Amino acid sequence: DIQMTQSPSSLFASVGDRVTITCRASQGIANYLAWYQQKPGKVPKLLISGASTLQSGVPSRFSARGYGTDFTLTISSLQPEDVATYYCQKYNRVPYTFGQGTKLEIK
Amino acid sequence: EVQLVESGGVVVQPGGSLRLSCAASGFTFDDYALHWVRQAPGKGLEWVSLISWDGSSIYYADSVKGRFTISRDNSNSFVYLQMNSLRAEDTALYYCAKDIGGSGSYPLDHWGRGTLVTVSS
Numbered sequence: 001d002i003q004m005t006q007s008p009s010s011l012f013a014s015v016g017d018r019v020t021i022t023c024r025a026s027q028g029i030a031n032y033l034a035w036y037q038q039k040p041g042k043v044p045k046l047l048i049s050g051a052s053t054l055q056s057g058v059p060s061r062f063s064a065r066g067y068g069t070d071f072t073l074t075i076s077s078l079q080p081e082d083v084a085t086y087y088c089q090k091y092n093r094v095p096y097t098f099g100q101g102t103k104l105e106i107k
Numbered sequence: 108e109v110q111l112v113e114s115g116g117v118v119v120q121p122g123g124s125l126r127l128s129c130a131a132s133g134f135t136f137d138d139y140a141l142h143w144v145r146q147a148p149g150k151g152l153e154w155v156s157l158i159s160w161d162g163s164s165i166y167y168a169d170s171v172k173g174r175f176t177i178s179r180d181n182s183n184s185f186v187y188l189q190m191n192s193l194r195a196e197d198t199a200l201y202y203c204a205k206d207i208g209g210s211g212s213y214p215l216d217h218w219g220r221g222t223l224v225t226v227s228s
Contacts, residue, residue: 044202
């Protein structure tokens with residue numbers, strides 16, 4: 001099975017910082033990659049599909065790119081409401097594995 | 108508005124069985140695949156199972172294969188997860204989630220709030 005590895009596992013940043021989270025697949029998955037945001041005590045929310053397509057209503061400070069095995073999620077200017085755990089997920093074929101998550105906190 | 112409401116989570120002994128239900132509304136239920144995803148306390152997300160729009164395609168994570176069975180009732184807009192031979196490591200919040208497509212080859216765009224399953228003696 002393809003493994004999904006995120007880095008870093010946790011991240012402290014300041015408001016206004018540019019933040020980048022990386023997700024690496026152990027084999028190529030084309031652009032079958034999604035990003036989810038899970039705020040503390042809340043349900044996961046789909047942010048990005050197709051590796052780079054922002055879902056409706058997601059702030060434009062979020063962006064993502066990648067293809068094959070290497071993917072990134074970037075927040076251009078970190079806001080307090082962005083505190084959350086971020087997960088990548090592959091969906092090219094089963095199992096639809098999630099990365100282990102990146103916990104983002106404010107310094 | 109899309110709504111997914113899970114139920115059925117309880118405390119169960121190891122080796123026991125349980126059936127989770129997910130009631131769906133706000134969308135054309137039989138157009139979409141549904142998934143179960145779980146999250147152990149303080150841990151990350153784990154994909155569990157998928158059923159296509161018509162129930163013809165069903166998949167499971169290796170960790171639950173042979174013990175869990177997913178099914179759906181398109182007449183009443185329910186998806187179920189029958190869980191047998193439960194183990195302590197199955198303790199988690201179980202989410203029902205809607206696929207963007209019908210076959211299950213897309214991300215999950217709506218999630219329920221989850222139902223908690225605790226396996227403990």
